[in-house]
Amino acid sequence: MSVTLSRIRAINAVAAGGSYAEGARALKVSQPAVARHVKELEAEFGVRLFDRKNGILYPTPLCNELCDIAERMAEAEREARRILSRHNTLLNGRLTIGLGNSMPGMALVARFLKRHPSIEIAVETGSHEQITKAVLRREVDVAVLPDVPADGRFRQALLTRQNVVAIVHPDSALSREASVTCERLMAEPLIFRTRGSSTQRVVDRAFRAAGFEPVPFLTLDTRDAVYEAVVNGLGVGFLWRFGTGRTDVVHRVPVSDMQREYDEVVFSLADESSVLLNAFFTAVEAFRKDADTILQQ
Known part of the structure; x- marks a missing residue:
């Protein structure tokens, strides 16, 4: 037993038009095709979908339930088209x-x-x-x-193009430096990002190239968490030079070992x-x- 979209559409079109001919005209298919969809569905499920009175096909209560489904299907199709079109238009995309x-x-x-x-x-x-x-x-x-x-x-x-810089609290002695080295930073409590961070990859490369394997004081999972930790004086963090538009409190200090852009x-x-x-x-x-x-x- 097969309930297809074509059959449901045919039932809805006939119910709306009152005849196979009107249903076919609405769907832009042949009248025999519409009649076949309706009659095959009635035969397969042993149901009656239409009553004929004075040459007009009237939907049975069962047919009206199917028509409600057809309307929901049509709305779902319209919504799908809206979703797809919004990704390819400059008007309300x-x-x-x-x-x-x-x-x-x-x-x-x-x-x-x-x-x-x-x-x-x-x-x-x-x-x-x-x-x-x-x-x-x-x-x-x-x-x-x-x-x-x-x-x-x-x-x-x-x-x-941008490079990674150290971010420090204004009370830190580092805030008065024009630039710092990885060696100098080894004396500070360092705040690192977790695995998967592009910032941390650059920081790790720089320390390894300088011959150091620092153990971080804190490891945090977001850039904002690192920033807030520095704001609260917990240590030195690292940030892409243009990684945030915030200009409050924190000082950006270039790191000579991280000058690569x-x-x-x-x-x-x-x-x-x-x-x-x-x-x-x-x-x-x-x-x-x-x-x-x-x-x-």
Whole structure:
């Protein structure tokens, strides 16, 4: 016994039109095809779906129940079309963006929305590893991360370049230094990020290259937690230079062993293409021209 979408649509069309001919006209198929759908379903389930009176087909109570289902199915189809179309239009479209750091991604989002104010933006945040996986799983449409390796699966565009700096409390003696070394930092309580953080990868590389294996005083799972720990005088943390727009309390101190700049890129899956994504990548090009001015404000 087979209940197909075509049969349910045929029943609903006949009920609305009062005849096989009107149902066929509404569905833009042949009258025999519509009649066959109805009669086969009646025969297979041993039911009566229509009563004929004065040449008009009237739905039975059972048929009306099926028509209610048909209407819900039609609404579900319309909603599916709306969801799909929102990802490929600049008018009331929707874009999901993954960010590893608040900045410079948020600055880019702000510029993009000035150009396209009707687009709905959803932002997902997480570690470098989490956001990369979200792109691969198609949970986000596009992401902004530093130090993204070359990968043929991704469409990439450079946003800016930045390095990692130490962040210290203003009462710390380090706040008065023009720059510090990894050796000098070994004397401080260090606040590290957990595995999967792009910041921590850079910090680990720098200390290893300098010949040190530091044991952190604290290991925290988010950038904001590290920032707050430094604000409360718990130690020295590390941050991408443009990793946050906050300018309160904390001092950024360059680390001579961490001067290498890494590309901060916008990337999406290479096989994804839409009007929205193309518009976002166009905004990246415009942002990059003024990135230094925007990020140092």
